[in-house]
Amino acid sequence: MVVIPTATALPTAEGAVQVAMEELPFTLHSARVLILGFGRVGKLTAHRMGALGAKVTVCAQGYADLAWAAAYGHETMWLEKLGGELGGYDLIVNTIPAQVLDRRRLAWVHPGAFLLDLASAPGGVDQAAAKELGLRVLQAPGLPGRTAPVTAAAAIRDAVYHILWELEA
Incomplete structure (x- = not known):
């Protein structure tokens, strides 16, 4: 059996879909969703949201991450350039454990949008x-x-x- 220590990314992504479905007053199908970060959780969340018909945009800072997101069929944008576009999303899911949505950027967010912060502390x-x-x-x-x-x-x-097995080896 292959052990994947980061396997909690899958239930996190599925939980994000569940929370979004409970919190949004409309379906995820055709919803405009922004995923901040394209690590394990970001990848799986973007995939799950896209599979439900959401229009997913991935925002990241690495060229490789953006290239993979585009290859998976998502729109992409550079994290450094994130600003006024924030007003165009119904759901913003953050997976980056650093304050990327500060006061300046939050001022651009559409008042009816829902923000879901999945990142570990400090969020x-x-x-x-x-x-x-x-x-x-x-x-x-x-x-x-x-x-x-x-x-x-x-x-x-x-x-x-x-981890214990590796320490013994």
Whole structure:
């Protein structure tokens, strides 16, 4: 059996879809979705959202990440240039564990948009600024344990066993 220590990315992505479906007043099909970051969670979340018919745009800072996102059929944009485009999205999903949505960028977000922050601490959204601007934000770094506890626990167990096995080898 191949052990994948980062297997919690899958339940995180599926949990993101679940949360989006619960929070949005319309279907993900044809929704304009921005994924910030294209690491493990970003890739899987973009794929899941796209499979449901969302119009997915990936925003990242690496050329390789943007090239892969484009190859998968997503629109792309450079993180450094992120600004006014933020007003064009219904759902913004952050996976970057650094504050990328500061007050300046949040001012561009459409007031009806929903922001889902999946990043681990410190998260990627300036929570105080978002509140002042009246934006809906859910910080959800622990989605795997809440939406798929058995899968998340198995992934953690397997990762621990794999680390122990490597230490013995």
